Amino acid sequence: MFDYRLKVFHTVASRLSFTKASEELHISQPAVTKHIKEIETQLGAKLFDRKGTSIQLTQSGKILHEYAEKIRNIYRDLEFQISQVNQQHKGKLIIGASTTVAQYILPEILAKFNTYYKDIKIELLTGNTEAISALLKEEKIDLGIIEGESQSAYFDYKTFKADEIVLAAKASHPLAHKTLQTKDLYDIDMIFREQGSGTLEFIQNRLREKGINISELKTVIQLGSSESIKNYLLYSDCMAFLSINTILIELKNNILTVVDIKNFSIERNFHFILPKGDQSELIALFLKFAE
Numbered sequence: 001m002f003d004y005r006l007k008v009f010h011t012v013a014s015r016l017s018f019t020k021a022s023e024e025l026h027i028s029q030p031a032v033t034k035h036i037k038e039i040e041t042q043l044g045a046k047l048f049d050r051k052g053t054s055i056q057l058t059q060s061g062k063i064l065h066e067y068a069e070k071i072r073n074i075y076r077d078l079e080f081q082i083s084q085v086n087q088q089h090k091g092k093l094i095i096g097a098s099t100t101v102a103q104y105i106l107p108e109i110l111a112k113f114n115t116y117y118k119d120i121k122i123e124l125l126t127g128n129t130e131a132i133s134a135l136l137k138e139e140k141i142d143l144g145i146i147e148g149e150s151q152s153a154y155f156d157y158k159t160f161k162a163d164e165i166v167l168a169a170k171a172s173h174p175l176a177h178k179t180l181q182t183k184d185l186y187d188i189d190m191i192f193r194e195q196g197s198g199t200l201e202f203i204q205n206r207l208r209e210k211g212i213n214i215s216e217l218k219t220v221i222q223l224g225s226s227e228s229i230k231n232y233l234l235y236s237d238c239m240a241f242l243s244i245n246t247i248l249i250e251l252k253n254n255i256l257t258v259v260d261i262k263n264f265s266i267e268r269n270f271h272f273i274l275p276k277g278d279q280s281e282l283i284a285l286f287l288k289f290a291e
Contacts, residue, residue: 005039006039010072015162093123094123096124100199105245137155158287167260170257173259178260182210191219
């Protein structure tokens with residue numbers, strides 16, 4: 001029901017990229033540009049400013065993005081309230097999620113889902129990407145949400161949410177306000193996640209593309225959760241690659257900071273991991289709600 005042009009704008013504004021929006025919406029980039037220009041003509045206002053290869057929201061764009069988010073939520077609430085009236089959803093859903101998703105993203109979604117579907121009981125199991133994949137293969141969970149890059153022929157994969165992995169350090173770190181080169185990573189004490197972590201796999205692959213061998217970096221310790229890594233950073237001069245979703249509060253309170261690396265970024269998507277074939281009504285319902 002969400003107006004399509006507004007959906008296109010909302011996607012561009014959220015991703016700050018016409019290219020990423022076109023990929024996510026499965027339409028051409030010229031089509032994305034056309035929809036944005038139509039809205040600008042209708043409102044008589046410019047919505048984006050170009051800064052080199054990147055774009056930024058204008059003040060008018062920021063206002064529209066705020067209202068687009070409200071409208072999107074209203075439409076979603078409308079659809080699910082009507083669905084609740086017309087259908088009686090009952091049952092149990094067992095979800096497996098990798099630690100980053102389970103700790104920082106899912107709680108809000110699950111709380112809202114429970115307000116609409118009180119007769120659906122949800123059980124959440126947590127583990128790294130490797131563990132969640134194993135649970136699904138053993139049919140111990142109904143669906144998973146993972147952060148890893150590897151994919152198996154046993155499952156279907158569906159994009160859930162965009163994420164970015166950033167280099168984090170305590171706010172008072174001597175290099176906090178410096179721009180690093182990738183080669184500088186060899187001189188820094190690093191913390192990484194444990195083996196089997198989807199985040200670790202992603203970092204390894206992106207660094208390898210830049211000619212950096214993660215095994216040659218000065219790894220001080222490997223820890224099994226983002227919370228452990230964040231707390232370790234506060235008491236050391238180490239740095240760590242972390243999902244931006246895990247440090248939003250620390251950034252807001254100026255406890256941790258993001259250290260920039262020139263011409264290097266790690267962007268990824270979290271994915272639903274599903275059994276092959278048609279999905280049950282409860283799984284389909286949860287997927288639609290989570291999106």
